[in-house]
Amino acid sequence: MIRIGIGGWVFEPWRGRFYPEGLPQKRELEHAASRLTTIEINGTYYGSQKPESFARWHDEVPEDFVFSLKAPRFATNRKRLSEAGQSVARFLDSGILRLGRKLGPINWQFLPTKAFDPEDFAGFLSLLPPEHGGLRLRHAVEVRHESFRDPAFVEMAAKRNVAIVLAGDSDHPQIADVTADFAYLRIMGTREGEPEGYPAGELDLWAGRAAALQEDGKPAGLKHVTDTARAVEDVFLYVISGHKEANPAAAEALIRRIG
Template identity: 65%
Template sequence: MAQGSTQASKGAIRIGVGGWTYEPWRGVFYPDKLPQKRELEYAASKLTSIEINGTYYGSQKPASFAKWHDETPEDFVFALKGPRFATNRKVLAEAGQSIDRFLASGVLELKDKLGPINWQFMATKRFDPADFEAFLKLLPKTVEGRALRHAVEVRHESFKVPEFVHLLRAHEVAVVTAGDSDFPQIADATAPFVYVRIMGTQEGIDGGYAPAALDAWAGRAKTWAAGGVPDDLNRVADPLPAKQGRDVFLYVISGFKQSNPAAAMGLVERVG
């Protein structure tokens, strides 16, 4: 039984993949002869969100964000990867300029389609409570009047402690739940939304995952959206009482990448 899911109000569930430009998807996910310039438009017609990975490696032009906004449906949402220049550093408290530069780079051109920002840390980055809290304090809740949602993706076992979860809850920052990878799984709800990345698609399985696995992830997404917490994932702190539903952002990443769109579409169908 899932815990704390007795609420009436439910959050929105958005499901997608990482990026949309991937040659092996052509003729498999994308129809033959579909112009590359229409790939985002097509992907957005089948999915409900996409995580933009390019922002992790370098800045994008404001015109690109505006173009992506215009090429997707009205209710579509993008998640963004925060730049590595902010997270791949010894002293996180010194990341302020990198964070501010990123938020001023044109991301607001996505307007209402700007979803959560995923600040991803290297697997060698250990939990330093004071320094990590200093980083969280650098993440603004609004920019130019637009509300922002932040998530952190940590990949070192030292983060699997209640102190980390309590710190995120104090700042209303989500922890990225690693669904089925070798990274530590921290499935605690710490913000008004949930951010999940699953990496278990396999070659030779139609849809990337077995139907039972897709059913399970769809069920977990529905539990989170209803304000509950799935009881079959690893948590490190006590669950909070559910007061309202949470928006859920779930991305099929890595694994057998060629099958990721099929898995995401299977999840969209199941939660729809």
């Protein structure tokens, strides 16, 4: 499935624009989940969430809805990544399993200053289990330093079925190589003056790229590190940052294009 959504769901400028006037704030997640097919939860990056919160989020969205989670910065913003075992374990035991089958990929995001250290990064990837508590886990790594444009990194991620987050249209290095059975895209180019965030042609382009990832793993016009390609089962595409007011409209426009 191609799933498309936004980052978070609490943003005051969306009220009266994406959210109907008068909609109670406690029903905003319910409304967003009725219009989108996935949401990336950002609060997990900044601090621990209560198990009860994950359970409530699970209950407020449809059965076929999926959340992705940004992993805690305490695990990724450190000198030695291979020493993050306790932080990783605390996060996995923090209640995320309460999401059940609505738990999608976990995005491990790194600082733009974090360079590729092959031995240390391999040690970090070894800390990411493919399952936990009987639930399958899907991991994605969002690296933002040019040194990661290295075939050794791509091969390392592929061996562990870890996706490399594709930075669609930001200043971060773009690595479009498919290294897992799913793809994780974050596009950040929405702009003021465009009712749907992007011109129609750009929305067509991103919808086509998402479809190509499912068909043969070879979306056009993106930067790869290696020549390898593989089709994926699922695509997760998030409209993030940019002109944030328009991000829900852009996500909905992409959903209409993929049918």
